[in-house]
Amino acid sequence: MTISAARPRQGEPLSGETRLMLRAAQLYYRLNLTQDQVGERLGVSRFKVGRLLDRALRESAVRIEIVHPAARLVELEDALTHRFGLRGAVVVDVASTGSAPDDELLARERVAGAAAAHLASLRPTGAIGVSWGRTMLELAAHLRPGWTAATEIVQLNGATSRSARPTRAHEIVERFGATTGAAIRLMAAPAIVGSPELRDALEEDPSVGETLAAARAAATAVFSMGVLGPDSVHVASGYLNDADLAALEDSGAVGDVLGRFLSLNGRVALPSLDRRTIGLPLEELGAKALTVALAAGAGRGPIALAALRAGCVTVFVADETTAAWVLDHA
Amino acid sequence: MTISAARPRQGEPLSGETRLMLRAAQLYYRLNLTQDQVGERLGVSRFKVGRLLDRALRESAVRIEIVHPAARLVELEDALTHRFGLRGAVVVDVASTGSAPDDELLARERVAGAAAAHLASLRPTGAIGVSWGRTMLELAAHLRPGWTAATEIVQLNGATSRSARPTRAHEIVERFGATTGAAIRLMAAPAIVGSPELRDALEEDPSVGETLAAARAAATAVFSMGVLGPDSVHVASGYLNDADLAALEDSGAVGDVLGRFLSLNGRVALPSLDRRTIGLPLEELGAKALTVALAAGAGRGPIALAALRAGCVTVFVADETTAAWVLDHA
DNA sequence: GATCGTCATGCTCAAATGTGCAGGTTGCTG
DNA sequence: CAGCAACCTGCACATTTGAGCATGACGATC
Incomplete structure (x- = not known):
């Protein structure tokens, strides 16, 4: 292994953005924090949190299903x-x-x-x-x-x-x-x-x-x-x-x-x-x-x-x- | 079978309230209507819709899960x-x-x-x-x-x-x-x-x-x-x-x-x-x-x-x- | 049969959230 | 390296949602 330059990543397994999105989803949906609070913890604006959650929903990273037997x-x-x-x-x-x-x-x-x-x-x-x-x-x-x-x-x-x-x-x-x-x-x-x-x-x-x-x-x-x-x-x-x-x-x-x-x-x-x-x-x-x-x-x-x-x-x-x-x- | 009086129901399978709750959940979470619109369709106030959705969440009739592999x-x-x-x-x-x-x-x-x-x-x-x-x-x-x-x-x-x-x-x-x-x-x-x-x-x-x-x-x-x-x-x-x-x-x-x-x-x-x-x-x-x-x-x-x-x-x-x-x- | 407690309802007001827009940044192209 | 385009960011404002409270209906109890 010779140090040369950053080699191209084969499949960035998890971009920082996605990580952020999932963390936001966890804090918002599991801990029931407000988007404001999530933003504070994650160091981003509440607007970004909203957009992150939007994306999570669109990409169906969070699924909302109705599970009642009826x-x-x-x-x-x-x-x-x-x-x-x-x-x-x-x-x-x-x-x-x-x-x-x-x-x-x-x-x-x-x-x-x-x-x-x-x-x-x-x-x-x-x-x-x-x-x-x-x-x-x-x-x-x-x-x-x-x-x-x-x-x-x-x-x-x-x-x-x-x-x-x-x-x-x-x-x-x-x-x-x-x-x-x-x-x-x-x-x-x-x-x-x-x-x-x-x-x-x-x-x-x-x-x-x-x-x-x-x-x-x-x-x-x-x-x-x-x-x-x-x-x-x-x-x-x-x-x-x-x-x-x-x-x-x-x-x-x-x-x-x-x-x-x-x-x-x-x-x-x-x-x-x-x-x-x-x-x-x-x-x-x-x-x-x-x-x-x-x-x-x-x-x-x-x-x-x-x-x-x-x-x-x-x-x-x-x-x-x-x-x-x-x-x-x- | 003789008609006498209403016999006790053994297990009311689905109260009208529950039915309403599920319908509200469907309209709200699947169709993304506002609580107001849901209330209009269901003929109840938006407050009631909110409480219905509350109950659905508490009774975990709707489940929100984060499904992203990461x-x-x-x-x-x-x-x-x-x-x-x-x-x-x-x-x-x-x-x-x-x-x-x-x-x-x-x-x-x-x-x-x-x-x-x-x-x-x-x-x-x-x-x-x-x-x-x-x-x-x-x-x-x-x-x-x-x-x-x-x-x-x-x-x-x-x-x-x-x-x-x-x-x-x-x-x-x-x-x-x-x-x-x-x-x-x-x-x-x-x-x-x-x-x-x-x-x-x-x-x-x-x-x-x-x-x-x-x-x-x-x-x-x-x-x-x-x-x-x-x-x-x-x-x-x-x-x-x-x-x-x-x-x-x-x-x-x-x-x-x-x-x-x-x-x-x-x-x-x-x-x-x-x-x-x-x-x-x-x-x-x-x-x-x-x-x-x-x-x-x-x-x-x-x-x-x-x-x-x-x-x-x-x-x-x-x-x-x-x-x-x-x-x-x- | 009157009274009390419980519960559901709808309201007001505050908090939370979504939307359109302006400014700025990044990266690409000629 | 200038110019451009796409994108991202944060903001003001409108909408949507939640919380606490007063009111009225119902049922239970004595």
């Missing part, structure tokens, strides 16, 4: 809200139990609970329309007395069952009424009847027509989504026979909202069936100021996406799996 | 500075080559380079004392012309070799002089002589004495550390015979600073040998305003710790391994 849910909520132009979205996580049926139950419970809480925070007033189904039943059970004041609770679609499996729609409406102090209005009709003519006749009869008018007038609607399949409530309740089911499947239907079966693009899948369905039409649902839609459990993704595309949702409440599915396929 | 080095520097009351510390990383001798070389190169740069940033003036050794030679080679202005460069301890292996102390002093425009003052004496009497006689002779006086007067000193062992420069240069080496090892010496061998506690290990050593005594070194100590390469940990404990270091420059060893054993 952060993912909030991200999904924001993505849904933005993607579908919603007024809000609530996504809940469902700890897996290992058993699919239990997960289903748990998802319903969580989504219903979250929906109840969110509804309470929205404090809708006036008339509130409600649908029925297992998730709605669960939601009704979660409503806390006095969660809001409403003048009237209206059943949005037909439900009287002709089979062994009752829809329990009246329990739901009653619970909504009991917890808000509102009058209730039931819809004394089946969800789906045999012919369009019978549907029209029933809807014109005051017994159904008045409720339907009230449903139209309500500014708020709360409903859940149904899947299509042999275990669907509509099949279990006897509204759909095998031929209907087959026709629906052929038409690309993925599930229903207020008894209206939709295909993935958000359109009514089978108009002939839709004309036999008693309750608020989809367009009227979409015209409301506030509609809260619940989707809980595996397989709800497609109908949730369909409903969102149909534009009849302003607040969407779902479990994480469903929310992720919707965003993946949107 | 952050560790800066941490070591701060720890050393604080632990030993230094004016500063510089720690460099040494990419392992896989071969121990190459690592040694590389470590010296990096430490010397960093020391040269740091010295330049300190811009010491007046008289500067320097020691010799392989690391000092490397440091000298890294000095850039005009790195500072000095009046005089003084050799701090004896070095003239009586063996085949030259110490090249004069090259070091000359390079320091050439790059600063300073006059130079060499010490025409061996590092260690045979008897205290001869040492005293030499130090009183003007040829050595005047340099020693200048060494005492210098406000700044730059030196490196030597390890004890058969491959030590002092053995190679012929200053120490086997008996000396054995006595040193018995006394617990771990290495030398300016030819003064220290034990781990920072004291002179073998006073009888110290009295035969020509150069600036340790106490005088510790009294200087600025002393820059270099420690590079495996096995320098113990002598580095000893020197730090001896209180003769104000700026410490070392490789990562040595720095970590020192902090581990301090």
Whole structure:
């Protein structure tokens, strides 16, 4: 080794500037000193400290991450809200139990609970329309007395069952009424009847027509989504026979909202069936100021996406799996 | 399932407040909105946003970490500075080559380079004392012309070799002089002589004495550390015979600073040998305003710790391994 | 059912931080 | 070595943020 001149450095491992930057970052972010204090310790002006910290952030020498386990849910909520132009979205996580049926139950419970809480925070007033189904039943059970004041609770679609499996729609409406102090209005009709003519006749009869008018007038609607399949409530309740089911499947239907079966693009899948369905039409649902839609459990993704595309949702409440599915396929 | 009343929630998965907190964190930290803007979007006051972010930080829902690869080095520097009351510390990383001798070389190169740069940033003036050794030679080679202005460069301890292996102390002093425009003052004496009497006689002779006086007067000193062992420069240069080496090892010496061998506690290990050593005594070194100590390469940990404990270091420059060893054993 | 304590809220004011700009320095080029 | 350009620095000023405090709502307690 002969002393000659400073040889070129192969890879300056750490310039003084970088060292300074990191020291500033440590003092500022770890010790929570002010930029002024950091500058004093490092012998530079506070302006330089600010610029150093700027650089550290830009070069991502410091990383700020949100580590809360629920952060993912909030991200999904924001993505849904933005993607579908919603007024809000609530996504809940469902700890897996290992058993699919239990997960289903748990998802319903969580989504219903979250929906109840969110509804309470929205404090809708006036008339509130409600649908029925297992998730709605669960939601009704979660409503806390006095969660809001409403003048009237209206059943949005037909439900009287002709089979062994009752829809329990009246329990739901009653619970909504009991917890808000509102009058209730039931819809004394089946969800789906045999012919369009019978549907029209029933809807014109005051017994159904008045409720339907009230449903139209309500500014708020709360409903859940149904899947299509042999275990669907509509099949279990006897509204759909095998031929209907087959026709629906052929038409690309993925599930229903207020008894209206939709295909993935958000359109009514089978108009002939839709004309036999008693309750608020989809367009009227979409015209409301506030509609809260619940989707809980595996397989709800497609109908949730369909409903969102149909534009009849302003607040969407779902479990994480469903929310992720919707965003993946949107 | 019977509707009765809201059942107690087993584990509210996500309170609205937490949801709000996370959303605020996302908007604030990811989108860089102001607290005011976040508040507007979330429909809360900016004060609440501030408190929400506070909570997020306290509950460590957001984590701020410094991820730069060199952050560790800066941490070591701060720890050393604080632990030993230094004016500063510089720690460099040494990419392992896989071969121990190459690592040694590389470590010296990096430490010397960093020391040269740091010295330049300190811009010491007046008289500067320097020691010799392989690391000092490397440091000298890294000095850039005009790195500072000095009046005089003084050799701090004896070095003239009586063996085949030259110490090249004069090259070091000359390079320091050439790059600063300073006059130079060499010490025409061996590092260690045979008897205290001869040492005293030499130090009183003007040829050595005047340099020693200048060494005492210098406000700044730059030196490196030597390890004890058969491959030590002092053995190679012929200053120490086997008996000396054995006595040193018995006394617990771990290495030398300016030819003064220290034990781990920072004291002179073998006073009888110290009295035969020509150069600036340790106490005088510790009294200087600025002393820059270099420690590079495996096995320098113990002598580095000893020197730090001896209180003769104000700026410490070392490789990562040595720095970590020192902090581990301090 | 009245009272007290606790807690969250929003305010004012001070501290901290970011921004655009003018002056100065460095290093490059002809 | 002059001229130029890019860059860095520090400053005044506007914006943003934090701290302490008064107020009001809610729930608990006696």
